[in-house]
Amino acid sequence: MRLTGRASRSGYWVAVCAAWIVIMAASPLMFFAEAFWASEHRTPAASEWIAFGTFVAIFLACFWVMIAASVRRLHDRARGGWWFIPFVIVPIGVNELINFQTHVHPAMTLYQEILTYATVALGIWGFIDIGCLKGTPGENRYGPIPPVVDVFGEAEANERPVP
Numbered sequence: 001m002r003l004t005g006r007a008s009r010s011g012y013w014v015a016v017c018a019a020w021i022v023i024m025a026a027s028p029l030m031f032f033a034e035a036f037w038a039s040e041h042r043t044p045a046a047s048e049w050i051a052f053g054t055f056v057a058i059f060l061a062c063f064w065v066m067i068a069a070s071v072r073r074l075h076d077r078a079r080g081g082w083w084f085i086p087f088v089i090v091p092i093g094v095n096e097l098i099n100f101q102t103h104v105h106p107a108m109t110l111y112q113e114i115l116t117y118a119t120v121a122l123g124i125w126g127f128i129d130i131g132c133l134k135g136t137p138g139e140n141r142y143g144p145i146p147p148v149v150d151v152f153g154e155a156e157a158n159e160r161p162v163p
Contacts, residue, residue: 001065003081006135006142007072010149013131015069019062029055075142076135087126091119 001015033044033052044052070088071081098112108116139145 001068001072003068003071004075004142005072006076006140006144006146007069008076008135008146008148009073009131010151011146012069012073014149014151016066016131019065019069023059023062026055026058029058070130072146073130073135075140076146077129077133078136078140078142079129083126083129086122087130088123091123091126094119 007015029051033048033055067084070084074081074083074087094115098108098116101112102108135146137145
């Protein structure tokens with residue numbers, strides 16, 4: 001998947017849901033590899049390394065699909081792809097940082113609570129902007145109107161014309 005051009009809401013959701021389905025289908029590979037590593041103090045077998053490597057490769061490919069779909073969706077909203085950083089990367093990163101800090105010191109401080117609320121607000125804004133709002137009408141600087149992906153045969157005729 002490429003980072004240029006635009007993606008319709010339906011195209012975005014099809015790509016993201018398909019990527020999550022593939023990740024969930026591949027997750028038993030990770031459980032197979034981790035089951036042996038976590039329960040015994042030994043060097044992992046070759047099959048465990050292969051299972052782990054296969055899962056990581058599948059996860060990275062699916063993560064790339066989700067990034068590309070999000071960037072193309074942001075283009076449809078007439079926003080640059082860099083908006084992916086405050087909408088997705090910052091909330092995830094700050095959340096992980098706070099999780100790490102609360103494992104060391106269980107009580108949350110005021111700044112951790114403020115950061116939590118701020119990143120939740122950013123994440124919700126990103127979800128609404130990327131996944132829910134219509135794209136800009138007509139052509140924008142990122143390209144022409146993307147076609148609607150009609151998965152269930154229920155697309156409205158006036159939603160977006162297919163070129």
